[in-house]
Amino acid sequence: MDPILDGLNPAQHQAVTSPAPILQVLAPPGSGKTKTLTARVAYLLSHHGYQPQDVICCTFTIKASREMRERLGKLIGQRLQSRLILGTFHSICRRYLVKYGYLIGLRRGFGIADSDDSRAILRRIIKRLNSGMEIRAAQGRISRHKAHGLSPDALAERVKAEELELVDIYREYESALAASNLLDYDDLLLRCGDLLREHPECVSNVQAVLVDEFQDTNVIQYDLMNLLAAKNRRITIVGDPDQSIYGFRSAEIQNLRRMQRRYSNTSVVLLEDNYRSSGSILTSAQEVIEQDTTRPAKKLQPTHSYGTLPVLRKLPTANAEAQWMVLEIKRLVAMTGSLLRMSDFAVLLRSASLSTRIETAFGRAGIPYNMVGGRKFFDRTEVKTLLNYLRVVSHTGHTDALLSIINVPPRRIGDETIKQLTGGAEKYSVPLWTFIKDVIQGCRSTEKKLQKAAELGLCSLVKLIEASRQKLQDCCDASAPRILLEHITESLSFQEYLIRTYPLDEDGRWANVKELMGQANEAAANDEDNSEQDELPDIEGVEQQQSHAGEEALSRFLANVALATDLTTQEEGQEGEKALEKVTISTIHAAKGLEWPVVFVPAVYNGIIPHSRAEVVDEERRLLYVAMTRAQALLYLSLPLRQPRIGEGEDSSTSLTPFLPGKVTKTRFRPTGPRLHEKVVYAIADILRRPRPSEEDMLKALSSLPSTLDDHWTAEGEEQRDAATKWESLNDAPNEPYPKRRRPDTNQGPSTTTFVSSTGYTMSNPSQFTVPTTLSGFQSARHYITTSTDPPAESASPSTAETEAARQPKQSSTASRKDGLTQASISNFFGDPEARHKSASPSQHSGRSHKHSDTTMNSQHHNTCVQQRTAPSLRHCPRTALRPDQSSPRGPMKSARMMSMTQASHESHPPAPAKADTGSGEVKQESAARGVQSVSTFHTTTMSMVSQQPASGRRTLGIRRSMNGWEARMKRESGGR
DNA sequence: ATTAACGCCTTTTTT
């Protein structure tokens, strides 16, 4: 059978093979969205005979596009994959503009202004105009206007007196960009739109356009999609309105409908089976999202067992919350044998700034972590500085870059000097650079005479830049960035400069510089052997732009840096094979599309989520939904009850997010972490499709735990009376009573401090835990772990089981009722029911009405049945290719599962077509008939490519900061005072 | 008169 279609469930199969030219795939979390999209790309190539360079595939994040490439490489082979036009909207636009931008009067070698650049420009403008407007606000508003295609003039026409100020700033901003030959993020999209409108021949080769995460498109991107597909009007989009979390970036869910109106022949396929999360996680996430009544109802069907109820934990303070996560992670790792490792945990945050406390606690406890989101590699000052040198060399008109390096390292050029220079440049209306050069050469002069020292400083700067530009001219290949970097760092004695300015952290800083050089090197190497990946196909009759190879390489390097704010490579390599397993700490936004076995979502209180500055509450709810649906087996939400108030006075108390009303929390959450006895652990293993740990393993690490329970704080979030004394010394000390405007963590000593509490165990060295024998649970540990019946001691467990069992029938009835509702309202939502396929939802789930006596066991039956049914699909399905280690345990696992398996539980899932007859029934096969290329030959090639490709699974865990944030902080703070 | 250094404040989310 067709390997492309192998392992697709019927709905996915239908989406992949749909002959419809305009196709919308609605894919809720964990439904195999990326798998479906990649399979569709492969299918279009093989069955429709499209050439890869004629297929455009747009994603929103770099991470997503990388993952697409990786998966497609496996499916269709590296060679074909590399010829696809695949990338973020922004990077695809850049490619078109580089090649054809001259057609709309774009100057060669334009640069890209990242948001820091934009801010710098705006800061200057706002200062000059004496406007009191906040930079960030101006930035946001301008961007929004741009995203709606509103030029300064157009905006001026709809003046409100209040807006007028913005119009001026906007206008200035645009001309500043133009003067420096820069395009900002919005411009990339806008100008590309202009290009394609005026010269549609540039995309006359395009056969099909595919868009991932369509709910995140803004109007411009939507237009762009249509323009790209103008020739053949074949569009596939994948998306989920429930996961729209980029409204702040002008994304419009409306585009789904807009698209249907525009193309009356739009087909819609719904994916509803969730392969990621346990049933209980899914149910509670559903409860959250369904509070949005404007949203069309939509059912998500779990394929896993009900599992362990999610936790909603109350803690006294934010520090306690962080501390609790530490304990809970340790408890889980220890008590599940080797089932869970550090990399299986994620902490997802509404805002990056919440991470500091958590980083502190993790650092102290020796838990390795990795912060994703927030500041990135290319944002680090020393890296930025060097990049700005490169930008000036690449384009001397780049005034902002010039200003940012003019006195770095210090050249005795201060504010006054700069004022003279910029003033002069403006007076003669020449670029700043030209004016400076003229002043140095004596053919122009400033109003006030410059200081000798400043003049000398300027002189050395000019020399350096001029020499570098000469070098660039002499260098006619892709090594230009590297050569220039070497030249510049050397001439500046950059290393000495770093040592001087950052005496505490100098090797870290220098390492970053070296890293940057490594990037430049790699870019050069990449350029040599596969220039394809970044190339657009040539189109007959349309001239492309020619340029100097070295310059070209340099501006490409800079553009990639601006767009790929993210480090793919290295890093992991540096730390070698023993790359440490790390907990992921990430913003929710950056976590989209990813999954982890265990997910913590701290700070679920009003003001954080929904965020106090949020404009649209619904979006905040969706954010919580996205966070919750990242979890596979265990989900923890938590909040501190008190929050230190800024400024004076006592802590204020927090209130739980309104997205978790009492009715939901009572039934769908437990107040503390679950007991981790055998059954629970096995259920986790099964959901993760990993081998169940042995009893020995589960017992082994136990002695390192202070407690087998989540009982350091009461369920109400109070300090436990007897535990309090032990904890006081290491817990809140730095934080209390009020953080008197000092950083909460300033009290920590240098890294040599051991956080030894009087009771004798240290958090900084987990292996040395000495366990106070008075703590509960140890004498009978083995007994405890293996007991299959819930000990009467724990209150949550029996009652939980009970409620869960009791709920089951009720739930199923709502489910089936909703199923009907679902279809109706969705067709409502999408209008014109005739135009679309009937939903191919494989499972009508006609009702799971039988009585469940034991949740775990019972759902496990259910589970195994499902797994059996979908076994082939699970292989690729929701595994987001994150952890290379996950593929290994699958083999032995399967047999274990088989053994524990009983009869299929028929009702929930009709004995489904396994791969043999998947979808052949309900899917019209016209597409196959239309297929141009011989299917079978294609597949042989495909397969051989797949197998010859080594399992060089590059880790894709996204943005990484090369240094462990904790170490950096320790270092800084230990010497900082 | 300029520059460099220190302290204080703030931080939504991303291409």
Place this chain on the structure above:
DNA sequence: AGGCGTTAAT
């Protein structure tokens, strides 16, 4: 960690 205002040093 960056931006801002104030103060110390040149």
